[in-house]
Amino acid sequence: MAFRFKASKYKNAAAKVPKKDGWITDISVPRGLSSQGNHIKANCHHIAYNHDSPGGNILGILPLNSVGRQDKSTPLLHAHADSVTDFDFSPFDAFSETSFLATGSQDCSVKLWTIPSGPLTESPPATATLTAPNRRVESVLWHPTAENVLGFSSDRSVRIWDVGTQQEAYVLEDHNDLVQSFSWKEDGSLLATSCKDKKVRVLDPRAGTTVQTGEGHQNVRDSRVLWLGEKDMLLSVGFSKMRERQYIVWDPRNMGQPLATETLDSNTGPIMPLYDADTGMLFLAGKGDSAVRYFEVTSKHPYLTECQPHMSSEQVKGVALVPKRAMEVMTGEVNRVLLLVHQAIIPLPYIVPRKSYRDFHEDLYPDTASGQPAMTAQEWMEGGNNMVTKVSLDPKRRPAAPSKQSGGGPPPAAASTRPVPPPSKPVVQAKPSTQKVEPVSSVPVEPVKEDRKPQPAAVQMPKPAVAPAPAPAASNTEVPAKTSSKDTATIESPTEESAGQKGSYRKSVFLAGIATSKFRHLKCTTLHRSTHIVNIRNLNMSLFGECDGFHANPDRVAVPLSVTGGQIAVYEVSQPGRLPDTAVPTVQNGTTVMDFCWDPFSTHRLAVAADASINIWNIPEGGLTETLTEPEICLRGHEEKIYCMKFHPTASDILASASYDMSVRVWDLSAEQQVFKLRGHTDQIFSLAWSPDGQYLATVCKDGSIRIYNPRDSTRPLREGDGPAGARGARVVWACDGKCLAVTGFGRSSTRTIFVFDAEDLSAPLTTVDIDESPTILVPYYDEDSRVLFLTGKGDSQIFSYEVSTEKPYLIELATAAFNSPHQGVSFLPKKVCNVKDVEFAQGYQLNKTTLEPLSFTVPRIKMEYFQDDLFPDTRACWEPAMTAQEWLDGGNKAQRTISLRPSDMKPLSEAPKEAPAPKKYESYNPETYKTDEQKKEELMRAMGSKLELKGDPLPQDLFEGVDDDEWDD
Numbered sequence: 001m002a003f004r005f006k007a008s009k010y011k012n013a014a015a016k017v018p019k020k021d022g023w024i025t026d027i028s029v030p031r032g033l034s035s036q037g038n039h040i041k042a043n044c045h046h047i048a049y050n051h052d053s054p055g056g057n058i059l060g061i062l063p064l065n066s067v068g069r070q071d072k073s074t075p076l077l078h079a080h081a082d083s084v085t086d087f088d089f090s091p092f093d094a095f096s097e098t099s100f101l102a103t104g105s106q107d108c109s110v111k112l113w114t115i116p117s118g119p120l121t122e123s124p125p126a127t128a129t130l131t132a133p134n135r136r137v138e139s140v141l142w143h144p145t146a147e148n149v150l151g152f153s154s155d156r157s158v159r160i161w162d163v164g165t166q167q168e169a170y171v172l173e174d175h176n177d178l179v180q181s182f183s184w185k186e187d188g189s190l191l192a193t194s195c196k197d198k199k200v201r202v203l204d205p206r207a208g209t210t211v212q213t214g215e216g217h218q219n220v221r222d223s224r225v226l227w228l229g230e231k232d233m234l235l236s237v238g239f240s241k242m243r244e245r246q247y248i249v250w251d252p253r254n255m256g257q258p259l260a261t262e263t264l265d266s267n268t269g270p271i272m273p274l275y276d277a278d279t280g281m282l283f284l285a286g287k288g289d290s291a292v293r294y295f296e297v298t299s300k301h302p303y304l305t306e307c308q309p310h311m312s313s314e315q316v317k318g319v320a321l322v323p324k325r326a327m328e329v330m331t332g333e334v335n336r337v338l339l340l341v342h343q344a345i346i347p348l349p350y351i352v353p354r355k356s357y358r359d360f361h362e363d364l365y366p367d368t369a370s371g372q373p374a375m376t377a378q379e380w381m382e383g384g385n386n387m388v389t390k391v392s393l394d395p396k397r398r399p400a401a402p403s404k405q406s407g408g409g410p411p412p413a414a415a416s417t418r419p420v421p422p423p424s425k426p427v428v429q430a431k432p433s434t435q436k437v438e439p440v441s442s443v444p445v446e447p448v449k450e451d452r453k454p455q456p457a458a459v460q461m462p463k464p465a466v467a468p469a470p471a472p473a474a475s476n477t478e479v480p481a482k483t484s485s486k487d488t489a490t491i492e493s494p495t496e497e498s499a500g501q502k503g504s505y506r507k508s509v510f511l512a513g514i515a516t517s518k519f520r521h522l523k524c525t526t527l528h529r530s531t532h533i534v535n536i537r538n539l540n541m542s543l544f545g546e547c548d549g550f551h552a553n554p555d556r557v558a559v560p561l562s563v564t565g566g567q568i569a570v571y572e573v574s575q576p577g578r579l580p581d582t583a584v585p586t587v588q589n590g591t592t593v594m595d596f597c598w599d600p601f602s603t604h605r606l607a608v609a610a611d612a613s614i615n616i617w618n619i620p621e622g623g624l625t626e627t628l629t630e631p632e633i634c635l636r637g638h639e640e641k642i643y644c645m646k647f648h649p650t651a652s653d654i655l656a657s658a659s660y661d662m663s664v665r666v667w668d669l670s671a672e673q674q675v676f677k678l679r680g681h682t683d684q685i686f687s688l689a690w691s692p693d694g695q696y697l698a699t700v701c702k703d704g705s706i707r708i709y710n711p712r713d714s715t716r717p718l719r720e721g722d723g724p725a726g727a728r729g730a731r732v733v734w735a736c737d738g739k740c741l742a743v744t745g746f747g748r749s750s751t752r753t754i755f756v757f758d759a760e761d762l763s764a765p766l767t768t769v770d771i772d773e774s775p776t777i778l779v780p781y782y783d784e785d786s787r788v789l790f791l792t793g794k795g796d797s798q799i800f801s802y803e804v805s806t807e808k809p810y811l812i813e814l815a816t817a818a819f820n821s822p823h824q825g826v827s828f829l830p831k832k833v834c835n836v837k838d839v840e841f842a843q844g845y846q847l848n849k850t851t852l853e854p855l856s857f858t859v860p861r862i863k864m865e866y867f868q869d870d871l872f873p874d875t876r877a878c879w880e881p882a883m884t885a886q887e888w889l890d891g892g893n894k895a896q897r898t899i900s901l902r903p904s905d906m907k908p909l910s911e912a913p914k915e916a917p918a919p920k921k922y923e924s925y926n927p928e929t930y931k932t933d934e935q936k937k938e939e940l941m942r943a944m945g946s947k948l949e950l951k952g953d954p955l956p957q958d959l960f961e962g963v964d965d966d967e968w969d970d
Contacts, residue, residue: 008296009279009352009363009364010279010280010281010296010307010334010352010364011296011307012352012353013281013294013307013334013335013350013351013352014308014310014350014351015292015294015310015337015348015349015350015351016348016349016350016351017310017312017346017348018346018347018349021067021068021640021641021660021684022067022347023067023068023344023345023346023347024047024062024066024067024068024070024344024345024346024347025068025069025070025343025344026069026070026072026343026344027049027051027060027062027070027343027344027345028051028052028053028060028343029049029050029051029052029317029340029341029342029343029344030050030051030052030053030056030317031052031342033050033287033317033318035083035084035085035086035138036085036086036138036139036180036181036222037050037085037086037087037139037140037318038086038272038318038319038320039317039318039340040318040319040320040338040340040345041087041088041089042064042089042320042321042322042323042326042338043064043089043090043091043093043099043323043326044064044093044322044323044325044326044371045063045064045093045097045098045099045115045117046061046062046063046064046089046099046101046115047060047061047062047063047064047066047320047338047345048060048061048077048087048089048101048115049062049318049340049345050084050318050340051076055081055082055083056082056083056084057078057079057080057081057082057083057084057105057107058076058077058078058079058084059076059077059079059084059087059103060074060076060077061076061077061115061120062119062120062345063117063118063119064322064326065702065725065726065727066119066683067347067683067684067702067727068660068662068683068684068702069660069661069662071682074119074120075120075121075122075123076120076123077113077115077120077123077124078123079103079105079111079113079126080103080105080106080107080109080111081105081107082105082106082107082136083105083106084103084104084105085104085105085106085136085137085138085139086103086104086137086138086139086140086152087101087102087103087104087140088101088102088140088141088142089101089142090102090142091142091144091323091369091371092147092371092372092373093371094325094370094371094372095371095372097117098114098115098116098117099114099115100112100113100114100115101113101114101115102140102142102150102152102163103140104137104138104139104140104152105136105137106136106137107136108131108132108133108134108135108136108137108154109129109130109131109132109137110129110130110131110132110137110140110150110152110161111126111128111129111130112126112128112129112130113126113127114127118704119682119703128163128166130150130152130161130163130166130168132152132154132155132159133154135154135155136154136155137152137153137154138152138153138154138155138178138179138180138181139152139153139179139180139181139182141182141183141184143184143188143380144184144185144186144187144188144388145186145187145188145373145374145375145380145385145386145387145388146188146373146374146375146376146377146379146380146384147164147373147375147376147377148162148163148164148376148377149161149162149163149169149188149377149380150163151182151184151191151205153179153181153182153193154179155178155179156173156175156176156177156178156179157171157172157173157175157179158171158172158179158182158191158193158203158205159171159172160172160205162377162378162381163377164376164377165377169377170205170206170208171208172191172193172203172205172208174201174203174209174210175193175195175197175201176195176197176199177195177196177197178195178196179193179194179195179196180193180194180195180196180222180223180224181193181194181223181224181225182194182225183225183226183227183234184227185227185252186227186229186230186277186387187385187386187387188380188385189204189385190202190203190204190205190211190252191203191205191227192225192227192234192252193225194216194217194223194224194225194236194238195216195223196220198215198216198217198218198219198220199213199214199215199216200213200214200215200216200225200234200236200248200250200255201213201214202234202252202255206380206381206383211252212252212253212254212255213255214250214255214256214258216236216248217236217237217238217239217240217246217248218239218240218241219238219239219240219241219243221238221239221243221270222238222239222270223236223237223238223239223270224236224237224238224271224272224273226273226275227252228275228277228282228297229275229277229280230277231297231299232251232252232253233249233250233251233252233259233297233299233303234249234250234251234252235247235248235249235250235273235275235282235297236248236250237271237273237284238271240263242266243266243268244263244264244265244266245263245264245265245266245267245271245286246261246262246263246264247261247262247264247271247273247284247304248260248261249303249304259301259303260301260302260303260304262304264284264293267286267288267289269286269287269288269289270286270287271284271285271286272284272285272286272287272318272319274319274320274321274337275297275321276321276334276335278324278365278366278368279334279335279364279366280296280297280298281294281295281296281297281334281335281350282294282295282296282297282304283295283319283321283335283337285316285319285337285339286316287316287317287318288315288316288317289315289316290311290312290313290314290315290316291309291310291311291312292309292310292312292316292337292339292348293306293309294306294307294308294309294310294350295307310348312339312341312346314339314341314342314344314346315341315342316339316340316341317340317341317342318339318340319337319338319339319340320337320338320340321335321336321337321338322335322336322337322338322347323369323371324365324368324369324393325368325369325371325391325393327365327393328349328728328750328775329360329361329364329365329393329394329395329750330357330358330360330395330750330773330774330775331349331351331357331775332351332352332353332354332357332361332364333349333350333351334350334351334352334364334365335349335350336348336349336350337350352364357775358774358795360393360394360395360396360773362394365392365393365394367390367391367393368390368391368393369388369390369391370388370389370390370391371391372388372389373388374386374387374388374389395750395751395773396773516812517803517812517814518859518870518871519786519788519801519803519814519841519859520803520812520813520814520815521815521859521860522788522801522815522841522857522858522859523815523817523857523858523859523860524799524817524855524856524857525855525856525858526819526846526853526854526855526856527853527854527855527856530576530577531576531853531854532576532577532851532852532853532854533557533571533573533576533577533579533851533852534577534578534579534850534851534852535578535579535580535581535850535851536559536569536579536847536849536850536851536852537579537581537850538561538562538563539559539560539561539562539824539847539849539850540560540561540562540593541562541794541824541849542562543560543593544594544595544643545728545729545776545777546594546595546643546644546686546687546729547560547593547594547595547596547643548595548779548825548827549779549794549824549825549847550824550825550827550845550847551596551597551598551827552573552598552827552828552829552844552845553598553600553603553829553830554573554603554829554830554832554833554879555572555573555574555603555604556570556571556572556573556603556619556623557570557571557573557827557845557852558570558587558596558598558606559571559847559852560593560596561586565588565589565590565591566588566589566590566591566592566593566608566610567586567588567589567627568586568587568589568593568596568606568608569584569585569586569587570585570586570587570606570619570623570624571623571852572622572623573845573854575623584624585625585626585627585628586624586627586628587606587608587617587619587624587627587628588627588628588629589608589610589615589631590629591610591611592610592611593608593609593610594609594610594611594641594642595608595609595642595643595644595645596608596609596645597645597646597647598647599647600647600649600830600878600879601647601652601879601880601881604618604619604620604621605617605618605619606618606619607645607647607655608631609641609642609643609644609645609657611641611642612636612638612639612640612641612642613634613635613636613638613642614633614634614635614636614642614645614655614657614667615631615633615634616631616632616633616635616669617631617632618632633669633672635667635669635672635673635674637665637674638659638661638663638665639659639661640659640660640661641659641660642657642658642659643658643659643660644657644658644685644686644687644688645657645658646688646689646690647690648690648694648888649690649691649692649693649694649878650693650694650881650882650883650888650894650895650896651694651881651882651883651884651885651887651888651892652670652881652883652884652885653668653669653670653884653885654666654667654668654669654694654885654888655667655669656688656690656697656711658685658687658688658699659685660684662681662683662684662685663677663678663679663681664677664678664681664685664688664697664699664709665677665678666678666697666711668885668886668889669885670884670885670886671885675889676711676712676715677715678697678709678711678715678716679715679716680707680715680716680717680720681699681701681703681705681707682701682703683701683702683703684701684702685699685700685701685702686699686700686701686702686729686730686731687699687700687730687731687732688700688732689732689733689734690734691734691738691759692734692737692738692784692876693738693893693895694888694893695710695712695893696708696709696710696718696738696759697709697710697711698732698734698741698759699732700723700724700730700731700732700743700745701723704722704723704724704725704726705720705721705722705723706720706721706722706723706732706741706743706757706762707719707720708720708759708762712888712889712891719760719762720762721757721761721762721763722762722763722764723743723745723755724743724744724745724746724753724755725745726745726746728745728746728750728775728777729745729746729777730743730744730745730746730777731743731744731745731777731778731779731780732744732780733780733781733782733789734759734782735756735782735784735787735789736787736804736805736806737784738759739758739759739760739806740756740757740758740759740766740804740806740810741756741757741759741762742754742755742756742780742782742789742804743755743756743757743765744777744778744779744780744791745777746777747770750773750774750775751770751771751772751773752770752771752772752773752774752776752777752778752793753768753769753770753771754768754769754771754778754789754791754802754811755767755768756768756804756810756811766810767809767810767811769802769811771791771800774793774795774796776793776794776795776796777793778791778792778793778800779791779792779793779794779825779826781826781828781844782804783828783831783841783842784876785831785841785872785873785875786803786841786842786871787803787804787805788801788802788803788804788814788841788842789801789802789803789804789811790826790828790842792823792825792826794823794824794825795822795823795824796822796823797818797819797820797821797822797823798816798817798818798819799816799817799826800816801813801814801815801816801817802814817855817857819846821848822848823846823847823848824847824848824849825846825847826844826845826846826847826855827844827845827847828842828843828844829843829844829845830878830879831875831878831901832875832877832879832901834901835856836867836868836872836901836902836903836906837864837903837906838856838858838864839858839859839860839861839864839868839871840856840857840858841857841858841859841871841872842856842857843855843856843857844857859871863909863912865906866906866907866908866909866911866912867901867902867903867906867907867908867909868909869902869908869909869910870909870910872901872902874898874899874900874901875898875899875900875901876895876896876897876898877896877897877898877899878896880896880897881896882894882895882896882897
């Protein structure tokens with residue numbers, strides 16, 4: 001049978017089960033769910049599920065990117081007076097972050113709801129109510145192509161409503177018993193039903209007739225029917241006479257005999273089918289089962305080919321398929337199934353394995369439904385059968401939302417007509433999209449995208465034509481007005497420190513109106529092989545996304561290993577060369593390592609987050625000679641796994657940690673105890689960072705918020721603002737002496753993005769710059785002396801760099817360093833290790849799969865015999881504490897001393913003698929020196945005359961007396 005799989009792209013697609021911290025947990029799910037619905041649905045923005053309540057009348061509504069434990073106080077949707085039997089999101093949500101939801105209930109009604117973007121803060125009112133004739137509603141399903149057309153089944157009928165006018169359009173009553181399910185054909189021209197009378201029917205709703213009828217499952221228990229996309233095939237699932245679960249494949253044009261009938265098993269739970277028409281992937285999950293079956297559907301016998309099923313540790317109560325436009329396409333995700341289980345929702349992404357996910361795999365992603373209606377309800381009722389438009393899933397080709405400021409509104413196909421209830425009823429209008437799109441007339445010129453693929457050269461120079469401009473919307477650029485050479489100026493920020501102090505050299509330079517930087521031509525060099533550490537074995541390349549991968553200090557490097565026991569290898573940088581093939585001594589933590597970091601004030605102290613504990617290790621002088629198994633200190637207090645830690649930048653023995661328990665805790669290592677517990681997060685905390693002076697702590701969270709805390713003053717945030725949205729990760733660092741925050745995250749299309757915020761106002765970013773499309777988070781490092789922000793991610797082969805400024809354009813692009821192969825990460829060292837004689841302003845280590853290589857970042861200069869004091873201000877001695885932990889806890893804010901990096905044998909560049917300017921070949925006009933041709937001729941004559949001028953002595957010929965005239969005669 002192997003020949004049937006040769007052409008399949010999805011035969012090896014397998015469910016990648018997330019760890020439990022990737023589930024949505026602590027939600028209340030009813031124990032008994034007996035209605036015909038799937039009990040959970042999703043669109044590109046939200047997840048809805050049946051929430052446990054005495055009357056069963058409540059739905060839980062969560063953002064699609066939710067993860068982790070849910071707050072018990074989150075408001076719910078109080079939908080009906082009786083149990084909610086089924087619900088469905090409108091498929092037309094392409095240009096709105098709100099969701100339009102229809103719910104059916106045992107109270108004989110269908111209600112329509114507008115769900116605002118983000119987490120639900122209060123239960124919204126229904127925008128409209130449709131009634132059934134004294135019978136409970138069984139199934140609810142939107143029309144797949146026409147806007148505002150909704151179908152629902154009740155008792156022995158299927159009813160079609162135009163919800164825009166709130167009028168019932170069609171009633172299909174050709175059934176002899178309860179209608180158990182129905183499904184629309186992909187173009188919306190027909191629908192199929194399964195009935196308790198054991199028949200499967202195909203009906204034409206606009207004609208009100210039954211087109212085909214087939215003998216279905218011969219047991220009255222729950223059955224479902226599903227139209228298989230554009231294929232002329234139907235699938236029904238139900239029970240046989242022997243109470244065995246089975247599926248039947250039908251040709252809807254001739255249902256006298258099924259195409260195929262297969263028995264699955266003898267379990268008792270009704271089967272819930274899900275089908276993806278783009279890939280032909282079919283998922284079958286039974287209520288109460290612990291398995292999700294996966295089939296490939298073809299148009300030829302055997303029609304359904306079963307692939308590897310997913311075995312879950314939880315019993316399934318409901319299933320939903322996430323729309324294709326919400327897939328993480330840069331990770332090979334072709335489908336995502338949501339499993340509703342006891343007190344949790346498990347996202348189950350199906351991944352097609354590929355060697356690399358750096359590029360978009362177009363063969364895996366055919367164009368998918370755009371999320372826009374193909375026609376209005378009236379056009380469909382008049383006989384239209386238009387198909388919805390399709391869009392590419394390629395992040396580089398996805399269409400943007402139409403302009404809201406152009407005056408023309410959205411295109412006709414996208415115009416959304418929400419149902420408007422009679423004037424006597426309250427109306428809740430859908431909130432407009434918050435995405436800002438400039439009108440065509442004001443859209444600035446888009447810069448040419450730079451090719452960021454690795455090049456043979458060590459450095460790729462940025463294109464200086466366009467600089468990013470400050471604006472909340474991503475990828476905004478600012479085109480300066482045309483200026484002459486006289487417009488070249490140097491402007492110093494008024495917020496900078498006074499002359500002579502640290503920071504006085506920092507100036508934003510504008511050449512012809514374009515911002516530039518003294519570091520724009522920075523160069524990254526890999527140092528000689530004699531300084532490398534090679535033959536690293538068993539490197540752990542699957543760490544959690546919040547971990548930077550490895551950490552270095554001036555004396556040693558800590559590298560995680562993929563061996564049991566949570567082991568970390570420590571290599572001495574003073575002992576480069578080839579490591580032995582045998583096992584090396586390690587720090588053994590006994591459980592999975594989540595994160596680790598070096599104490600900035602001690603090159604011997606290593607902090608490791610191991611599950612819910614923090615282990616503090618003391619590395620002996622000279623390095624490890626044996627494996628360490630007992631930490632010096634073990635801190636416990638977090639309730640769940642710790643995944644992020646940061647030492648205080650100025651006070652010794654102060655450490656902050658973030659955990660899946662959604663808290664940040666501050667520890668005093670000298671007292672071996674917790675001193676603060678910061679609250680206010682509603683989801684996983686992606687990253688945290690201390691301000692340069694150590695007074696404040698910034699966090700970026702999965703709930704889409706950035707928060708700034710003053711830990712000694714309050715356990716609640718001092719300021720909050722909207723940060724990067726999504727569940728893929730984010731990082732935060734302080735910049736510009738604590739005046740700004742630089743945040744890295746993702747845009748809407750897997751685009752890695754930098755956001756710069758004013759630390760005093762987090763309401764909107766100062767600027768937003770897109771970098772590239774990649775699935776890995778950009779890990780930032782900020783050099784406070786040069787104000788250079790370095791960015792790279794796991795698996796990248798580049799290091800991007802920008803200068804951060806408090807003035808427009810806030811981010812100035814610098815040269816990009818490119819390497820021949822991808823690395824696992826980069827770790828930077830303190831400023832004191834830099835060789836300023838080579839104009840080296842930053843130094844770090846690059847970890848590859850088997851090697852550790854030192855990197856040097858330099859700036860090309862001509863007068864290298866002088867100390868470049870314009871590049872090297874007095875630096876903060878960040879390797880020395882300014883105070884003890886107790887002094888900081890008592891309210892101290894001491895600053896670290898600053899030192900000069902100038903060697904004693906070098907003079908500063910500012911004291912170098914001024915050289916006379918070289919003469920230019922072409923002088924420009926100067927009225928004081930310009931002479932006309934007549935002036936030049938007169939000067940020449942005067943000069944010649946002065947040379948012939950007599951100085952008082954006669955000429956020799958003037959002394960001759962001559963001869964008489966008669967002497968001339970013969």
